Amino acid sequence: MEYIIAIFIGLLYACGVYLILRRSIVKVILGVFVLSNATSLIIFLSGGIQRGGAPFIPEGAETVDPATISDPLPQALILTAIVISLGISAYILALKYRYFDVTGTHDLDQLKNTDQR
Amino acid sequence: MILFALLLIPFSFLMLSLLIKKAGIKQRLALLFATFNFLWALALVPAVKFREIIVVQMGSWSAPYGISLVADRFSVLMLVVAAFVFFLTTIYSTQSVDKARRKNGHFFFSFGILMGVNGSFMAGDLFNLYVWFEVMLMSSFILVSLGGERQQLEGSVKYLILNLISSLFFVAGIGLLYGKLGSLNLADLSLKMASASDNLALLNPALILIFVGFSIKGALFPFFFWLPASYHTPPPAVTALFAGLLTKVGIYSLIRFYTLFLYYDHGFWNPVVLWAGGLSMVIGVIAASSQYDFRKILSFHIISQVGYVVVALGFFTVAGLTAALFFLVHNMLAKTNAFLVAGWVHRERGTLNLKVLGDLFNKSPIWGILFFISAFSLAGLPPLSGFFGKYLVLKAGIEADQVFITLVALFVGFFTLFSMVKIWMEVFWKKAPENIAQLAPVELKPANWMLFSSVVMALAIVAMGLWAAPIVEYCQLAAEDLLTPSKYIDYVLGYH
Numbered sequence: 001m002e003y004i005i006a007i008f009i010g011l012l013y014a015c016g017v018y019l020i021l022r023r024s025i026v027k028v029i030l031g032v033f034v035l036s037n038a039t040s041l042i043i044f045l046s047g048g049i050q051r052g053g054a055p056f057i058p059e060g061a062e063t064v065d066p067a068t069i070s071d072p073l074p075q076a077l078i079l080t081a082i083v084i085s086l087g088i089s090a091y092i093l094a095l096k097y098r099y100f101d102v103t104g105t106h107d108l109d110q111l112k113n114t115d116q117r
Numbered sequence: 118m119i120l121f122a123l124l125l126i127p128f129s130f131l132m133l134s135l136l137i138k139k140a141g142i143k144q145r146l147a148l149l150f151a152t153f154n155f156l157w158a159l160a161l162v163p164a165v166k167f168r169e170i171i172v173v174q175m176g177s178w179s180a181p182y183g184i185s186l187v188a189d190r191f192s193v194l195m196l197v198v199a200a201f202v203f204f205l206t207t208i209y210s211t212q213s214v215d216k217a218r219r220k221n222g223h224f225f226f227s228f229g230i231l232m233g234v235n236g237s238f239m240a241g242d243l244f245n246l247y248v249w250f251e252v253m254l255m256s257s258f259i260l261v262s263l264g265g266e267r268q269q270l271e272g273s274v275k276y277l278i279l280n281l282i283s284s285l286f287f288v289a290g291i292g293l294l295y296g297k298l299g300s301l302n303l304a305d306l307s308l309k310m311a312s313a314s315d316n317l318a319l320l321n322p323a324l325i326l327i328f329v330g331f332s333i334k335g336a337l338f339p340f341f342f343w344l345p346a347s348y349h350t351p352p353p354a355v356t357a358l359f360a361g362l363l364t365k366v367g368i369y370s371l372i373r374f375y376t377l378f379l380y381y382d383h384g385f386w387n388p389v390v391l392w393a394g395g396l397s398m399v400i401g402v403i404a405a406s407s408q409y410d411f412r413k414i415l416s417f418h419i420i421s422q423v424g425y426v427v428v429a430l431g432f433f434t435v436a437g438l439t440a441a442l443f444f445l446v447h448n449m450l451a452k453t454n455a456f457l458v459a460g461w462v463h464r465e466r467g468t469l470n471l472k473v474l475g476d477l478f479n480k481s482p483i484w485g486i487l488f489f490i491s492a493f494s495l496a497g498l499p500p501l502s503g504f505f506g507k508y509l510v511l512k513a514g515i516e517a518d519q520v521f522i523t524l525v526a527l528f529v530g531f532f533t534l535f536s537m538v539k540i541w542m543e544v545f546w547k548k549a550p551e552n553i554a555q556l557a558p559v560e561l562k563p564a565n566w567m568l569f570s571s572v573v574m575a576l577a578i579v580a581m582g583l584w585a586a587p588i589v590e591y592c593q594l595a596a597e598d599l600l601t602p603s604k605y606i607d608y609v610l611g612y613h
Binding site: 020025028032035036039042043045046047048073074077080081084087088091092095098099102103108111 | 281282291
């Protein structure tokens with residue numbers, strides 16, 4: 001299972017990088033979304049995958065063998081990362097909207113005014 | 118509690134300013150809270166002298182499990198200087214930033230930056246560091262684009278995308294590191310890394326990702342492109358704030374990281390850090406010399422000066438780290454002040470193109486002197502802070518037997534001088550060009566508060582040069598603490 005997810009993450013990264021290298025600003029933004037999801041999956045995978053092992057200590061027991069439950073911490077981290085990327089997505093889309101309003105273009109090559117010459 | 122207040126102060130301003138509609142009251146409130154924050158940070162200096170490393174466990178969960186806030190001498194130094202810079206730029210922006218921006222959340226988001234910066238200087242674990250980075254970045258994204266002029270939007274697209282990528286690198290690194298070591302607490306991680314010393318190479322992929330994340334944030338070679346492409350677009354007061362705080366947080370994290378983790382694999386990381394720093398130094402200064410925009414020249418110099426700090430870190434001796442800390446503080450002050458002067462020039466002339474400007478020394482000798490102090494401090498003229506910064510770096514380099522890179526640093530100094538003299542000649546000294554139509558002189562209100570904050574900053578630069586000894590002494594103690602990570606670990610994990 002780990003291998004499949006690892007390959008899938010690799011594919012997502014490849015898509016993200018491809019999209020980020022495009023000229024259209026919309027595709028670049030989509031690329032950032034894809035990359036951030038791939039990154040969340042990396043954190044998910046880092047805790048190891050345990051099928052059906054909810055991180056609870058059963059009633060009455062004092063301890064539980066850590067090998068039988070999944071690690072809850074990466075999931076908490078992903079939750080935070082997802083919330084942050086949600087906020088950023090909202091902002092970046094608003095920025096894109098305003099940018100299109102002002103310049104009337106999607107083309108990143110038109111961003112040359114502020115470049116260092 | 119003593120550390121928690123530094124997060125609470127900006128947070129309560131954020132909440133209060135949502136309740137207040139009037140721009141004037143909001144502004145006064147901002148000044149009040151900025152002062153309060155500065156005083157509180159200053160109060161940490163005697164505290165850290167007494168207790169060496171202040172550790173606060175949030176919610177009283179003990180160290181590797183809970184969230185720890187840690188402030189050692191290095192953090193406190195950064196907190197104080199950041200609070201000082203923030204205080205002065207807040208005063209400055211009450212006059213420099215236009216009314217619409219001030220009303221629409223300029224202060225709100227600059228306090229957001231302050232909160233993120235304070236948080237990252239105190240973060241005791243990796244994921245919190247990331248969250249504070251995001252708090253800071255979100256606010257800075259909005260400050261860059263606030264106002265929505267065409268140039269600003271272009272700058273903010275570049276700034277946004279590249280900084281998001283840096284965050285993604287950082288989080289991916291955190292994920293991999295957690296997968297390998299099973300902890301996020303900095304002290305605990307360092308301890309675990311020490312016990313895993315025979316297969317350190319396995320950790321390097323994760324550490325490289327984190328290093329790249331920090332280098333993008335700190336604008337190191339070859340990841341600096343976002344900085345000169347965006348720093349000259351927002352209002353000057355915002356640039357001054359960014360120049361003083363943002364890249365320095367990346368460098369702070371790099372120093373913290375190097376002394377806690379990277380030094381275990383010294384043979385691999387030391388050349389990386391030295392090369393990244395050395396090339397930033399050279400490329401930044403050379404790129405600056407071809408520019409003809411006041412703020413762009415200064416932006417490229419940020420890169421070059423960040424390079425000095427990283428090179429001094431790469432020497433990895435007490436003298437080297439002392440030099441790095443001293444230089445970092447000097448750079449935060451001098452660079453911010455140079456941008457403050459740029460803000461005044463922009464207000465007077467409406468442009469920052471060196472070819473169009475001129476003769477401003479006659480217009481206002483005081484601002485001329487203020488620029489002179491900050492620019493020649495950056496170039497390293499003797500009585501000012503920059504001289505001691507550079508002297509310490511060079512001395513540490515020779516003592517650490519890194520003669521080549523020391524010579525490069527010396528050589529870069531000449532180029533810095535060249536750029537600063539160029540700005541000085543073009544903006545303040547030469548006669549105003551005649552063939553270019555003069556902008557209609559607008560009657561401006563006297564910029565007293567702008568002048569005030571710039572004068573205070575310049576006095577701080579001079580004072581840092583005249584009374585360098587106590588500051589160097591403090592930096593040396595901080596450097597010794599950094600070089601004995603076992604002390605940090607003991608304090609955070611409560612063995613002490």
